[in-house]
Amino acid sequence: MATVRAEGLRAFPSPDPAVPAMLVSYADGRTVIQRLTDEGLEPVVGLPGMITKECRLTPDGRQLAANQIVDGERRAVALDLTNDAVTPFAHDVGAVLLSSPATGDVLVAVDTPDGVKLGWLTPGDAHARLPGELNDIEGVVLPLAVDPAGDRLALKVTDGARSRLLIHERRTDKVREQPIPPGVIGFASAWTEGALRFSYSAPTHPSGVLAVDPSGTAAEWAEGHDTPDTLPWCDxxxxxxxxxxxxxxxxxxxxxxxxxxxxxxxxxxxxxxxxxxxxxxxxxxxxxxxxxxxxxxxxxxxxxxxxxxxxxxxxxxxxxxxxxxxxxxxxxxxxxxxxxxxxxxxxxxxxxxxxxxxxxxxxxxxxxxxxxxxxxxxxxxxxxxxxxxxxxxxxxxxxxxxxxxxxxxxxxxxxxxxxxxxxxxxxxxxxxxxxxxxxxxxxxxxxxxxxxxxxxxxxxxxxxxxxxxxxxxxxxxxxxxxxxxxxxxxxxxxxxx
The missing domain is CATH 3.40.50.1820 (Alpha/Beta hydrolase fold, catalytic domain)
Known part of the structure; x- marks a missing residue:
């Protein structure tokens, strides 16, 4: 469909159903976001530096949150794909991590005197909100996904040799553990109306996709993957x-x-x-x-x-x-x-x-x-x-x-x-x-x-x-x-x- 010459290239879903994908390419110190169409590539936004962690701010995907790195300095920004506008977030925001298109909020890493903390930021606000319980979790914490309504946040916590799955309730600032089999959570994840899915590996199962119902206790391997009981591995x-x-x-x-x-x-x-x-x-x-x-x-x-x-x-x-x-x-x-x-x-x-x-x-x-x-x-x-x-x-x-x-x-x-x-x-x-x-x-x-x-x-x-x-x-x-x-x-x- 198209040829792109770049030092880095990745794709993300297009806000337009008629466009197969959006491409982010980096070359010669500059990032270009393009539409991949049947006719080829159509530039949308071009800006200096490297763009990382782009995620939707609005349900239609026409506004994005991202990290912009220029001359080694990183800042969190909002990108408007309709008019090429680039708007910096609050000065204390270290990095964009995730977003909730339903609420328009962004999960960010915030630099504080006590170290880096997780916070929610509404674009335009002067400071991020730092939930106490969310920042009181022991272990190495990695945000995974936000539920479709924007009310819950899934987190991977490294606990020694295994992973734990925690769910943070945004409205009440409460954290609970979601049962999963012993194993290790990967980096890819998605939370849809049906389930929370993420890459997962266990001693008796090579990397696959584990599907979890956050409202209950069920956790099962996604369709198309053999279950551990059918594989000849040692636990x-x-x-x-x-x-x-x-x-x-x-x-x-x-x-x-x-x-x-x-x-x-x-x-x-x-x-x-x-x-x-x-x-x-x-x-x-x-x-x-x-x-x-x-x-x-x-x-x-x-x-x-x-x-x-x-x-x-x-x-x-x-x-x-x-x-x-x-x-x-x-x-x-x-x-x-x-x-x-x-x-x-x-x-x-x-x-x-x-x-x-x-x-x-x-x-x-x-x-x-x-x-x-x-x-x-x-x-x-x-x-x-x-x-x-x-x-x-x-x-x-x-x-x-x-x-x-x-x-x-x-x-x-x-x-x-x-x-x-x-x-x-x-x-x-x-x-x-x-x-x-x-x-x-x-x-x-x-x-x-x-x-x-x-x-x-x-x-x-x-x-x-x-x-x-x-x-x-x-x-x-x-x-x-x-x-x-x-x-x-x-x-x-x-x-x-």
Whole structure:
């Protein structure tokens, strides 16, 4: 129908039923909103900067609320598609989030001395209204959708490894929880007369659409999606484990890890990330092979407050490694089956770095280890990484050397201590962690233990999810479950606390 040359392009519904869609394109520092018609593109509004989060202010869609970003400065504005008018909102409004076409109000983020708060703004008002109960919710809050009448607001709240769905009643400023199955709410959502729908994922269900009746308790997968009962996946649950600085939550797959033969501790990447109750193909494959998986959210993980997240700033491989070593000791103490092998270890990206540190710190306490895309040290990654990676290292202090019994967290120095059978996987085209890090690690590792290095031609940062990833994951499982070797540790041994 049309060709658009732009740095960014997206569509939103047209106010005119005869027009298939409205297009927002950004190029050369300017945004253009156009109608997509049978004859081609028809410009409607052009303005400087980038426009984001456009949403209807009126039922007919001829007036929009949006964020305008010019020279790095963001302001919330109203756009009139009939006359090209651009009207700024109140000066304290940080960003447009959602709108209610039925009432003409906009949900905005407001900068206050106490931090960013949620508020409702009627265009033309000097200030937004900041409901008390709406801003007293604990956890990370993400507005999802407004009901058609404009009376209720649906909110996603991240509560550790799972999501909660809350409904805020605008008239009474009351918040209630809407029951949903354990899982994770995504970003796409819509509230129509029939139901509130949003993207959703659960341990036994890849991403789909969950439909909820906010006036009752029913929640069901949208038509066309298989239900968890018809899918061959293993369910997961949340457990809490004691750590050296308090408890930590973990996502656990498979049978009771206290009694099963094979247990694997999986470490997430990031480090600003976390395991959650969304569908995870890698952990599912491990569980289907009969492995009990413990996926902890050690210090440094997101979703558990600022202090938990910031615990590893200037201390990569410090507090988080202490949590993993403590978890290892707790698992071994609780199992105590003389003929059961010690736990296995898996990690990707930052989790691969952390897993190799754990394998070196307690070399006799792991039965095997598989890592995907490790880096050698924060300082070496800083020297080799992209500007985005360097920015992350600067912000989190990833290049800081630690001075403790284990010494600097440099895997070229520490890897000779690893005794467990080890598989290292790295994508040749990894644009986050250069493949040279794993090549150097492979050259340094001695030949007196079982070691496999798999460099995946054309592979990217996580080749287990790329082309040929299923066969590669099968290879990983075969490696983990291969016969016990002479140097295999037994769970009766105790790791240092």
């Amino acid at each position: 997961a649950r949340l457990e809490r484990f004691d750590g050296p600085a308090g408890t930590m939550e973990a996502v656990v797959y498979g049978p009771d890890w206290r009694q099963t033969k094979h247990v694997l501790i999986a470490l997430h990447g990031g480090p600003e990330a976390a395991w959650d109750l969304s569908f995870d193909p890698t952990l599912q494959r491990f569980a289907q092979a009969g492995i009990s998986v413990i996926a902890p959210n050690q210090r440094g993980s997101t979703g558990y407050g600022a202090a938990h997240r910031a615990a590893i700033v200037d201390q990569w491989g410090g507090p988080d490694l202490a949590d993993i070593r403590h978890l290892l000791a707790a698992v071994n103490t609780a199992r105590r089956y003389p003929r059961h092998p010690a736990p296995m270890l898996f990690g990707a990206s930052y989790g691969a770095f952390l897993a190799l540190l754990a394998a070196a710190a307690d070399p006799l306490m792991w039965s095997s280890c598989v890592v995907v895309g490790p880096f050698l040290s924060g300082s070496r990654l800083y020297a080799d990484g992209s500007p985005a990676v360097r920015s992350l290292l600067d912000r989190l202090g990833g290049s800081t050397d630690l001075d403790d019994d284990l010494g600097p967290r440099d895997l070229l120095r520490l890897c000779p201590q690893i005794q467990a059978p080890l598989m290292v996987i790295h994508g040749e085209q990894d644009n986050v962690i250069p493949v040279e890090h794993s090549r150097a690690l492979a050259q340094r590792l001695t030949a007196d233990r079982r070691f496999i290095y798999r460099e995946i031609a054309g592979g990217e940062h996580y080749p287990l999810s790329g082309r040929g990833g299923r066969a590669l994951l099968d290879e990983v499982v075969d490696f983990l479950l291969s016969p016990v070797r002479d140097n295999l540790a037994l769970a009766t041994q105790a790791a240092p606390a």
